Amino acid sequence: MNTRPSHIGILGGGQLGRMLIQSAIDLNLEISVLDPDASAPCQALAHNFVQGSLTDYQAVLEFGRKCDLVTIEIENVNTKALRKLESEGKPVFPQPQVIELIQDKRLQKSFYQEQGIPTAEYVLMEHPQWSEQHAHMLPAFYKLGRAGYDGRGVHRIEGPEDFQGAPQGAGLLERQINFQKEISVIVARNKNGEVVHFPTVELSFHPQQNLVEYLFAPASITTQQDQQAQELAERVIVDLDMIGLLAVEMFVDQDGSVMVNEIAPRPHNSGHHTIEANETSQYEQHLRAILNLPLGSTRSYTAAAMVNLLGAAGYTGPAKYQGLEEVMALPGAHIHLYGKKVTKPFRKMGHVTVTGAHIDQLHERVNFIKSNLKILS
């Protein structure tokens, strides 16, 4: 790696950064991490851990200047500082303009429309308000353009009265899709223009929290839907002219058509299982992409499922793990804990990947994990 950047700066020190570091070790990369939380999951693992705000111009600029290359594990970062770094000749992948587009749901949706990428019908609004002409879109969601993350800034609209409860600010009204399935394709692209996608996975979200609760790989969809999903994911990363790793979350509509829901320009919850189940993990693929190395084969060795370990409702405090041993005794189960000392309701504390011969066996094992492993305080 001698001729390439060997000192990587990661904005964000959460679990995605932690797993990125585990992978970076194999390539002799030096890793610096910036995160506001002094006890972030990356704190003990990074070669250099810097406590600071990801949205502060100076903090990001000074951090970036000390690294050979800057990347992210979370989108909510100061992109003005990243643009400044780029103008100083520092490689920043994904590129600042891509992060900015993804930070703003309004820009993101407009981009899909311009590129003719299928997505849920929407209308931009300067602030949430009822209008007769949008009646046909209900039920719908009012989504803030910015600062919507993990479901925050999203409000469901069934009728005119629901606009009161909506978060104030510029956003968009988006028709609710009564999807059959939610799926995701993670795709990577390097500076040479090489583009490689991972096999399509099927996601199951937590009913209240709008968090991925578990996933199955491969997705149970038709070959045609699979192909559509992969083509869409590759189109999005190419149309964005993005370098790095992009997770493309999609709906399969009632009529079986595939449309883009949301995207994330970094390793993603829908790719955790690739550590065990694929020839190259999403974390190594992210590093290969930003370093302009050949992208790795994404072939699956086995079917797999992933269960997010969320803090149990009603428990806040030092984390206690109940049922770890039972789950570790399960064939093909691999536990990943994120090193978070304190649990909170629905906080992502870790995940379990479980492999299996067929989908029924995976369902059994997922149910076993969900009923046995609890994170209390």
Next chain:
Amino acid sequence: MNTRPSHIGILGGGQLGRMLIQSAIDLNLEISVLDPDASAPCQALAHNFVQGSLTDYQAVLEFGRKCDLVTIEIENVNTKALRKLESEGKPVFPQPQVIELIQDKRLQKSFYQEQGIPTAEYVLMEHPQWSEQHAHMLPAFYKLGRAGYDGRGVHRIEGPEDFQGAPQGAGLLERQINFQKEISVIVARNKNGEVVHFPTVELSFHPQQNLVEYLFAPASITTQQDQQAQELAERVIVDLDMIGLLAVEMFVDQDGSVMVNEIAPRPHNSGHHTIEANETSQYEQHLRAILNLPLGSTRSYTAAAMVNLLGAAGYTGPAKYQGLEEVMALPGAHIHLYGKKVTKPFRKMGHVTVTGAHIDQLHERVNFIKSNLKILS
């Protein structure tokens, strides 16, 4: 893991410790490492890295007292200090008496004889000397009882005259086995007495250096030999009453019979491929065994080969890696670099695991790696 030891002390900070740490991250374990080399592969990764001698009583004792549990990644450690720690109630796995037996090839061979475990014919000697009555054993090796590591302290004897060149000191004369194959089975045992073995692998040693050069998993041997090898490996760990991970290197003789050659009570070069190819890696299995957690399934997802990346002959100095990209473009190839800044002839600088559908494909890929990837200075 709350009720178990959560702060593990590892004696030795080399590549085995490095990969052990990569695995320990997933279990939220705090890792301290003792190693004499300030720039050891574990230096930047351990929560606490202590520079000190592994053979010094005080250094090992003081290091161990600060941890919940002590383990090793190299056998050449001060076992008096480990016995003292054990007497103070500190869990030490593998147990000091097992390490002592393995440190001394004379004790090790006597143990095989007592237990009726098949091994190459040998005779103990206080110092290397010719005697008519041992003529039938030639060609043979004179092996020092202690301080034989990676081939050091081993001398080949073809005739009486060769005894001059032999290393001085108490050792043993061992008949040379004209083996068909060298194989290895890694087996784990926890405090509950659970015993689990990994599938048998086939080793190929460097002609001069007596280092594993590459391995193939599974081994191309008969079902009966496979079964013998696995039974032998399990017998050794049970007869040693050992807790932890044990690599059992064996010969398949010309007549097809299996005998034990050497053993190592820790993660081993012959298990590197398990990171990618098996449901549980040898590193996680080592942690499960010493923490008395349920042992993991060792089922293989795929056939695999491993190539050790040795420093090229004639190059000493800051390492330069030639051909990394070509190898990273190979499907199923996964590179592990050990973070050693300086290369020396035949120094283990990293390894590549490559997976494949069948043995011929693996041979092709191994040859590709050997001819393309060079470590120069």
